[in-house]
Structures are given as structure tokens and as C-alpha cells.
Amino acid sequence: MAPTSKVSSEKIVAKSLVDVVTERLEDAIVAGDLVPGERILEQVLANEMGISRGPLREAIRRLEGRRLLERKPNIGVRVAELSPERLNELLTVREALEGMACRIAATKMTDAEIQDLEKLLNAHARDVSSSSGYYQQSGDFDFHFRIAQSTGNEFLISMVTGDLYDLLRVYRYKSSTMGGRAEEALNEHKKIVAALAAHDPDAAEAAMREHISNARIHAKRAFEEAAAADKADAS
Amino acid sequence: MAPTSKVSSEKIVAKSLVDVVTERLEDAIVAGDLVPGERILEQVLANEMGISRGPLREAIRRLEGRRLLERKPNIGVRVAELSPERLNELLTVREALEGMACRIAATKMTDAEIQDLEKLLNAHARDVSSSSGYYQQSGDFDFHFRIAQSTGNEFLISMVTGDLYDLLRVYRYKSSTMGGRAEEALNEHKKIVAALAAHDPDAAEAAMREHISNARIHAKRAFEEAAAADKADAS
DNA sequence: TCGGTTTTTAGTGTAGACAGTTTGCAAAGT
DNA sequence: ACTTTGCAAACTGTCTACACTAAAAACCGA
Known part of the structure; x- marks a missing residue:
């Protein structure tokens, strides 16, 4: 190096x-x-x-x-053992924390930062249409990372981008629980950015919460279906 | 036993x-x-x-x-070093997490549990009037603990009553940053219980957030004043 | 006297050895 | 055949000893 x-x-x-x-x-x-x-x-x-x-x-x-x-x-x-319940718990906590992060971001983010975010989203739109799958991974992380970062709250940042994120990554590898929602996710991201651009804390928090809540419901179902399939295999 | x-x-x-x-x-x-x-x-x-x-x-x-x-x-x-900024960060995270906990509690708590909570509050009311200071300590913890517990979300519980709580306790001992708000806190607690009794998630979350937010603002000021006093002493 | 360099020393980082528990297995008894 | 009990192997828990790093102290030259 x-x-x-x-x-x-x-x-x-x-x-x-x-x-x-x-x-x-x-x-x-x-x-x-x-x-x-x-x-x-x-x-x-x-x-x-x-x-x-x-x-x-x-x-x-x-x-x-x-x-x-x-x-x-x-x-x-x-x-650590994985279970749908645990995943659900994790995502609930994430919803609370990232919602708060997004709320703060709405008041703290500079217009320049928001423009960067929009550029990021445009880049992602290409990935989605080409279904490269990139967006599911680091693209999504990058988006959430920037929002958390903009709060300036070190503690919050380390929870969202550190501990919590690692825990969730375990699930991503285990099965395809996350993902398969690229298009919806992108639209939800756009909504979040719009709220940030308007510097509307309430709307920003609500949008982020809805985004994660949707992911939670989606992941829960996917996980349970995968688990059911595993069980069927064992027969 | x-x-x-x-x-x-x-x-x-x-x-x-x-x-x-x-x-x-x-x-x-x-x-x-x-x-x-x-x-x-x-x-x-x-x-x-x-x-x-x-x-x-x-x-x-x-x-x-x-x-x-x-x-x-x-x-x-x-x-770990203490600072007003860090305390503020901690309490912001706590606001997010306990707000979510309270929201869930509003849908999950049984009427029996809520009645217990009300009893607890009545007991606290005596402590406040006798200004025993008890309320600031374990009484407050007990209140928050029960709400977190009722969510059934192990991960959320361990954050609120474990890690986060320990971190905050460090500040409590350091100075009298927390407390000095017994009466206000009690009233805020009552408001929270009312929202829980009505099984109104939005109101419950809002009440808990306001409660912690007030504590945050109060603690921040107290801490900064204490720090300023320390500095003056050093002269 | 001051700045820089060398030596010293205290403390962390790592390895290896030993002790205590648990678990699986096998043999004996019912 | 089934349970029980004793044994042995394996692994975790703990301690001691040594290597390495970095800060502090002493030393030297200007």
C-alpha cells in the first residue's frame, strides 16, 4: 500500500x-x-x-x-443466534435512531450537503434500472451514513453506522432478507431528501421512519419465508 | 430464597x-x-x-x-471523559429510544400494568412532597424501566436500561446535573401515563420525548453552570 | 541555560503454562 | 436393555513470565 x-x-x-x-x-x-x-x-x-x-x-x-x-x-x-424476532427488534431500534438522526439532519444539513445527497440518488437510479444490485449494499449504507453523519452527534453516529449496522449485516449475508425493494427504497429515499431540502424536521423523521418500517416489514416476511423453506428442505 | x-x-x-x-x-x-x-x-x-x-x-x-x-x-x-456535548448526545439518543419504547408500550401495555404504573406515581408523589430525593434516583428509573420492559423488545430494553442508563449514571454522580426537577418530572410522568391509558401511541411517544427533552435542556444548563463554577474556583 | 539526544524505566502487549470444569464415553450394576 | 457412576479428554479460566513500546529522565554539547 x-x-x-x-x-x-x-x-x-x-x-x-x-x-x-x-x-x-x-x-x-x-x-x-x-x-x-x-x-x-x-x-x-x-x-x-x-x-x-x-x-x-x-x-x-x-x-x-x-x-x-x-x-x-x-x-x-x-x-449470536439469528431469529426473525431479533431482526424485528433491531430494525425497530434502527427506526427510532435513524428517525431522530433524520430529524436533526433536517435542521443541520447544509444545502450543499443536500445537493450531494441528490446527486447520490441520481447515481443510484442508474444502478436500480440496470439492476446491478449495488444499491442494496453500499449505496443504501452510504445514504444513511451521510444523514447520520450530518447530525454531528458522535454517539448517534457510532450506533447507527457501527454497532447496529454490523448486527444487521449479519442478516444480509444469512439470506436475502434485505433487498428486493430497490425501486421502492429509491422512491422512499427521494421523499426523505425532499423533506430534508425543505428543512422540515417532522416530515424528515416521518419519511425516514416509514422507509425503515417498510424495510422491517419486508425483511420480516422474507426472513420467515426463508426459514419456512429451510424447514421444508429438512424433510 | x-x-x-x-x-x-x-x-x-x-x-x-x-x-x-x-x-x-x-x-x-x-x-x-x-x-x-x-x-x-x-x-x-x-x-x-x-x-x-x-x-x-x-x-x-x-x-x-x-x-x-x-x-x-x-x-x-x-x-471515558465527560462533557456537556456528550451528555447532550446521550440524552438525544435516549429521547429517540424511549420515545419509541413508549409508543410501543401504548399498544402493548395491559390495563393492569398501567394501573401499577399509576400506583407507582402516587407513591412518588409523596416522596416529592417530602422532598426525600428518592424520586430522582431509583423512582425515576423504575418508571422508565417498566415502560421499556413492557415493549418485550429485548434489544431495546437492554439499551435503555443497560448501556445507556449506565452511561447516564456517570453524569448523575459527577454533579447534580440531573434532578432538581422532581415536581415537573412527576407531572410529565403523569401525562405519559395518561397517554398510555388512552392507548394512544402518538401521544405517548410525544409525551415521553417532551419529558426527556426537558430533562436534556435542564441537564445541559446545570452541567454548564457547574463547569463554569469549577472554572471560577480554579482562579 | 537551553535544545537535542541517549538512556532508563514503567507499563502495555503477547505468549505459554497450569488449574478447574464440563462433557462424553465406557464399564458396572440393576 | 437401561440407568448409573466413575473416568478421561478437551476446553475454558487464570496466572506468571517475557518482549516491546513509549514516555520520562538524565546527559551532553552548544
């Missing part, structure tokens, strides 16, 4: 092994390499990663705090 | 040392024994607790995930 000139303008963050391991674990869970419900054997995983158990355990503790992992004393660590 | 026959029907939870240490640390932070900004020396603290550094470090990692502690690689661990 950065084979350019200069000394290397990269910030020397001096990440500790625990930080690295935490990220690797996180990615593994989110990517589905570690399936929900799966037991984690510390020694085995430590060997695979070429480290000792100490740092691994510390990384696990952190992810416990973020609810990606669950530990039972003297038994072991498991990847 | 259960001093009856049989061997002992108590659940043997077998908490690990890390669990115990986590709680002790948490209490120490919340109680103000560990002041915000204070550096924590692992070896020293481990000696004081009579344990080794391993479990202590794991406990610290957990509290990092909950944002009560902050670690800089190769530097050390500090108790």
Missing part, C-alpha cells in the same frame, strides 16, 4: 493485535464464515490465526459487548 | 471472574471512585483486586465496547 513518494502519509495508528483480531472476527461473522450458533474453540481459532489465546479472548470480549458473540461461563463462545 | 426442603433450588450461575470484575469496575466508575479522565494502571488495579491482569484486561475490553472506558494502544486505559 502507498508505494508512492513521501515517507508514507498513512497514519501510524499502531493498532494492537486485539484490534486486528477483532476486525477479522467481525468480518468473519458478517461474511458468514462463522455461522450463527456455531461454537468457537479458542485454541483452534488462535492457531488458525497464528496468535495466542490471550488477544483472541480479549477480542471476543469486545464483540460480546457488541452482541455479536455470546459466552456461557465454562461452556464456550457462540456466534 | 427457597429455604424449603430439597438440596437447594438456587440457580448456580457460576459467574466467571471476568463477570465479577466487570461489575466492580462498572460500579466504581458509576460511583465516581474512578473519575472520568483518570488513567487506569492494569497492574495496580489488578493488585488491588487481588487478581491477575488477564481477567482484568478482558473486563476492560468489555467496558470499552460499552463506551465506559477508552483505550489508546500502547498508552493506556482511561475512564
Whole structure:
């Protein structure tokens, strides 16, 4: 990386092994390499990663705090189980938080930022028509990310774009629960931007809530159908 | 509990040392024994607790995930710093989450539960008139706790009554930022209960939001005044 | 006396070893 | 055949020791 000139303008963050391991674990869970419900054997995983158990355990503790992992004393660590109920809970919380974020954004966002958002949406419109599927992923995240960011509320930002988002990503990989709503989502996004442009907090919050609420209902149904299909397969 | 026959029907939870240490640390932070900004020396603290550094470090990692502690690689661990901005951020998030909780409660709470809530309020009314100060503490918590609980949303509950609440408690001990609003708070609580009794989600959410918003504005002012006074003292 | 450089030292980061529990298996008893 | 009990292997929980990093102190030259 950065084979350019200069000394290397990269910030020397001096990440500790625990930080690295935490990220690797996180990615593994989110990517589905570690399936929900799966037991984690510390020694085995430590060997695979070429480290000792100490740092691994510390990384696990952190992810416990973020609810990606669950530990039972003297038994072991498991990847957090997924269920339609839990997904519904997550999205309800997200609805509350992002609704608030959008409300604040309506008062704080500059016109320049809103214009950027509109440009983003236009770019997304192309993806939708070409059904590249891109929009479902990072495109959607980008949209929500910018709104959260504009609040300037660090705590809120870290919840929406950090913890909560990671948790939701687990579901995305598990099945195609999210997505399949590209067109509707885009229209809802447009509505949100319109409210932001009008600097109308109430409308902005309502629009965001409706957007996430729709996603919640859609995801819930899709998840339950997928679960039913799984069950049928097992017969 | 259960001093009856049989061997002992108590659940043997077998908490690990890390669990115990986590709680002790948490209490120490919340109680103000560990002041915000204070550096924590692992070896020293481990000696004081009579344990080794391993479990202590794991406990610290957990509290990092909950944002009560902050670690800089190769530097050390500090108790999370407090600031009016941060408090404001916290309470904004709380407003969003508890507002949502209250909305759901309006549809889910049974009439029996609502009556209990009313009883609770009457009991509180006495405390307020006798200015025992009790209400500011566990009484208020109890009220909010019951509403969150009634949603049945485990994730939401754990945020409101767990993580967020702990964070806020740090501020309560630091200064008298919270409180001094017993009478107003009681009236606001009454308004919330009325909305719940009417099973009106919109009104319930609005009442809870107003309640927390008032607390936020009050706390912000109190905190800033206290900070200003501290500064004056230093002269 | 001051600025910069080297040395020291305290503290974090990591690894490895040991102890305590749990669980699965197998053998014995009913 | 089925339950029970004892054993053994495996894994988690904890502690100790060592390596590495960064801040502080001492030192030297101007």
C-alpha cells in the first residue's frame, strides 16, 4: 500500500493485535464464515490465526459487548443466534435512531450537503434500472451514513453506522432478507431528501421512519419465508 | 430464597471472574471512585483486586465496547471523559429510544400494568412532597424501566436500561446535573401515563420525548453552570 | 541555560503454562 | 436393555513470565 513518494502519509495508528483480531472476527461473522450458533474453540481459532489465546479472548470480549458473540461461563463462545424476532427488534431500534438522526439532519444539513445527497440518488437510479444490485449494499449504507453523519452527534453516529449496522449485516449475508425493494427504497429515499431540502424536521423523521418500517416489514416476511423453506428442505 | 426442603433450588450461575470484575469496575466508575479522565494502571488495579491482569484486561475490553472506558494502544486505559456535548448526545439518543419504547408500550401495555404504573406515581408523589430525593434516583428509573420492559423488545430494553442508563449514571454522580426537577418530572410522568391509558401511541411517544427533552435542556444548563463554577474556583 | 539526544524505566502487549470444569464415553450394576 | 457412576479428554479460566513500546529522565554539547 502507498508505494508512492513521501515517507508514507498513512497514519501510524499502531493498532494492537486485539484490534486486528477483532476486525477479522467481525468480518468473519458478517461474511458468514462463522455461522450463527456455531461454537468457537479458542485454541483452534488462535492457531488458525497464528496468535495466542490471550488477544483472541480479549477480542471476543469486545464483540460480546457488541452482541455479536455470546459466552456461557465454562461452556464456550457462540456466534449470536439469528431469529426473525431479533431482526424485528433491531430494525425497530434502527427506526427510532435513524428517525431522530433524520430529524436533526433536517435542521443541520447544509444545502450543499443536500445537493450531494441528490446527486447520490441520481447515481443510484442508474444502478436500480440496470439492476446491478449495488444499491442494496453500499449505496443504501452510504445514504444513511451521510444523514447520520450530518447530525454531528458522535454517539448517534457510532450506533447507527457501527454497532447496529454490523448486527444487521449479519442478516444480509444469512439470506436475502434485505433487498428486493430497490425501486421502492429509491422512491422512499427521494421523499426523505425532499423533506430534508425543505428543512422540515417532522416530515424528515416521518419519511425516514416509514422507509425503515417498510424495510422491517419486508425483511420480516422474507426472513420467515426463508426459514419456512429451510424447514421444508429438512424433510 | 427457597429455604424449603430439597438440596437447594438456587440457580448456580457460576459467574466467571471476568463477570465479577466487570461489575466492580462498572460500579466504581458509576460511583465516581474512578473519575472520568483518570488513567487506569492494569497492574495496580489488578493488585488491588487481588487478581491477575488477564481477567482484568478482558473486563476492560468489555467496558470499552460499552463506551465506559477508552483505550489508546500502547498508552493506556482511561475512564471515558465527560462533557456537556456528550451528555447532550446521550440524552438525544435516549429521547429517540424511549420515545419509541413508549409508543410501543401504548399498544402493548395491559390495563393492569398501567394501573401499577399509576400506583407507582402516587407513591412518588409523596416522596416529592417530602422532598426525600428518592424520586430522582431509583423512582425515576423504575418508571422508565417498566415502560421499556413492557415493549418485550429485548434489544431495546437492554439499551435503555443497560448501556445507556449506565452511561447516564456517570453524569448523575459527577454533579447534580440531573434532578432538581422532581415536581415537573412527576407531572410529565403523569401525562405519559395518561397517554398510555388512552392507548394512544402518538401521544405517548410525544409525551415521553417532551419529558426527556426537558430533562436534556435542564441537564445541559446545570452541567454548564457547574463547569463554569469549577472554572471560577480554579482562579 | 537551553535544545537535542541517549538512556532508563514503567507499563502495555503477547505468549505459554497450569488449574478447574464440563462433557462424553465406557464399564458396572440393576 | 437401561440407568448409573466413575473416568478421561478437551476446553475454558487464570496466572506468571517475557518482549516491546513509549514516555520520562538524565546527559551532553552548544
